Amino acid sequence: MIILKNTKIIVPLIFLSSLIFSNISFANNDNMKKILSLDDIKIYKKIFEIQKLPIKSKKSKEWKKVDDLIKGLNNRILLGNVYAERFLHPTGWRSSYTDLKKWLDNYNDHPDATRITRIALKRKPNNFKSPKKPTPGFLNGYGTFKENVLKPKFPIDNHKYKSFSYSTSIKFRRAINKRKTSYAENLLNSKKTKKYLTKNELSQLRSELSHALFIFEEDYKSIRQARLSVSLSDKPNPLALWAGGLASWRIKDIKLSKYFFNKLSEIQGPEGIIAGGAYWSSRISFLLGNAKEANYFLKKAATNERTFYGSLAMASLGYKYKPNFDLPSYDNKFINKILKHKGGIRALALIEVNEFHKAAREFRKIIPKFDIKDYPQLLSFTSKNNMPGLTFRLAAILRNDHNKILLGGLYPVPTWNIDTSNLKDKALLYAIARQESGFNPRAKSSSKAMGVLQIIPSTAAFIMKNREYRLRRSKNYLLYNPLHNISIGSKYIKFLFSLPIVNNDLMWVLASYNAGPGNFEKWTKYRNYKYKDTLLMLESLPARETRNYIKLVLTNLWVYKARFNQDNTVLLSLASGKSIDSKLFFKNTGS
Incomplete structure (x- = not known):
């Protein structure tokens, strides 16, 4: 074992596969192999819960709690993930070059290795050895398809000019x-x-x-x-x-x-x-x-x-849209393929402790080692184990590059325990999340929008009546939590429905959600938007991104309604020239 200087972090020097696999057992019925004991699962969950907090400094008592918890672990397979999260903490930790190098010497196959390498090289003293290079390969991106086929890159034709x-x-x-x-x-x-x-x-x-x-x-x-x-x-x-x-x-x-x-x-x-x-x-x-x-x-x-x-x-x-959302099954043979890789073992362990985004990143790191013929089983596995962003990405690759359509992957359904006390269904939230972030819980835009529904901290502060969401070291980290993000997002959508300029119409709620209610109000003021023709008004919006966004979200909504076997009257209202009002999505709208 290596003990990092000036810390209480213990890093395993060598992964002994016999030790790792001795702790693996078969789960019943679901083809999953258990990596961690129940006690280790509880400890890891507590560690990750603490490390997500807005810790202020290296001297904070939270790190002492984590170090004490680590001592109680039996299986240390996820220590690399624990330390990576600590070293990359935005406010609570600053690592020395020695710490970073020792981590990289042991975990250079980790999905965070590239980022930690960049930090390490900036802090490397001139006379020190360089750390191990990160292993290559990582599947970036989410399932959204942004190529503008109506405005192709020039030159279009092959000529000498x-x-x-x-x-x-x-x-x-x-x-x-x-x-x-x-x-x-x-x-x-x-x-x-x-x-x-x-x-x-x-x-x-x-x-x-x-x-x-x-x-x-x-x-x-x-x-x-x-x-x-x-x-x-x-x-x-x-x-x-x-x-x-x-x-x-x-x-x-x-x-x-x-x-x-x-x-x-x-x-x-x-x-x-x-x-x-x-x-x-x-x-x-x-x-x-x-x-x-x-x-x-x-x-x-x-x-x-x-x-x-x-x-x-x-x-x-009046067609009843009932496409096939089934995904292929996976078996123990496929699970064994995952277990051939250290990253695969970590991914299965991370699923056990409900760290699904971290698990998805481990899979993205080892995906180059899988053949394209494995992708259907892989996306089926990620779909079942609450990794909708990766599921969407794999399904998009099969669609775009191999002309294989798996609708269950293109329109994934996360197993998020969403509060539906004020919602009639989840279809609208999934339709927006698919377009906003591709179901990436850690998404962050150039405008600082965060999480699956891309909530801006100032918007969260306004909706929740709590200015602490604006502050980096306070509550805005909660926007990376899918359930919290969706809770705020649903309240914001309901608020947008109440605005006079929106006139209780989903079409204009989506315009305001994408471009901001201020921009939408400007468009309606300086231009003649008194059209009775809703579709003409949609096609006349000055922002191409907003026009496309509305169409894509409404199409997503149509498909998700079909996936949930719901009465799909949303687009029928629009086709009939009627508004799509809040009563279709929210309870107790008061309208």
Whole structure:
């Protein structure tokens, strides 16, 4: 054993597999092997509970409690995790280089080894030996898919003016972001641009200008750019047809809108916008009194079932959406694969002490050692053992890279004991969590939003009427606890429903949740948002991120409602032109 200097931490020098495996026993019925005794489970739970507190310094009494608890451990398999959490504590511990080096010499296969190495190298004295390098490999990311297929990177085509194509696209898009549409149009009209960009590239940029002009409420200009874009290419650009259809609808040129949307529904392209074209075509057909044609386009949109407009079409048609959420089973042979790796043993032990996020990180570290054919069993295992973020990530890899759809993994259901005393169901919370964080309990954004529902500390302080949530060394660490985060998030959602500007409508609750109620109020003040047409209002929101966010969360909600076998009237309300009010989600709304 090695005793670290100036601490009471004891680090095992060598992992003896015989000692580790001697403590493993089979669990009944669930294919799990027990790593820890009941006494060790209690001790580790207490240790991790203490170390999550906002400890102020190295001299705090909490560390003495942890050291005393460590002495009572029989199986020390998780000591590396205990010390990593201590060494990385944001306020309560500062480690010497010697401590960090000794930890790395024993735990360089640990998921926190890379981070601890960075700290160690900053503190390394010149004449000291370097620590062991971390073992390579770690599966980063969560299941969200952010590639913008409607605005591809330039150059689109293979030609000798790639550099000019790229720089022109950058200038153009910057101009659009700054609302300099005249500059953007002049750039496209220049002889040099017309000479060096391909027709496909010119068509793409014209389509983006068309959509921007629609958002800026310059509908006639938008239609002109849409027509120019369509005329430039043998394959009409989907975004041009989309923008042209929306702009024509808003100026009540139904015939022209029908042309754009019908054409959009017939071409190949991203399924979300193609479904949108078919759905809006059905609206136009219904408006013109052609029920048969409206039904045809609804069925066409419904073929893209996990898109916003596909879901709306299915709701409009009265389809009962009952997809298969089953996941493959795993067996002892698969568990034995996990046990071949020290990180796998630690992961199973961490599951036993309910440290699911730490367990997921151990799996992310050893996943490169698994074959892709193991992924279905692996995501089934992580799903059953409360690691929804990793489940989502693995399912997304299978979907994006291998065209294998496992809906039970793409729409995971965490086993969180959520307080439902004020909730009618959990579907909305899961729909938001899937989009906000990919179910990552430790997610933190550049705007300081934290946890599964991405709650900003100042928002938590306001909702909980406790300013301590603003303080780093006080209550804001609780936002990393999924149950606490969701409790605050559900109260915030209910608060948003009560705002006059939101008008008790889930659509605008989501807009406010994503962009902030202040921004949403600004949009409704300076622009004509008195549309009776809710879908047109949605498509007219100035923030692309917010438009997409609303659609994705509502689609998630549609799928989760199906997963919970609930009466799925949410999107039917929207398809019927009604608001989605709070009574569908909360008890005792008072409205």
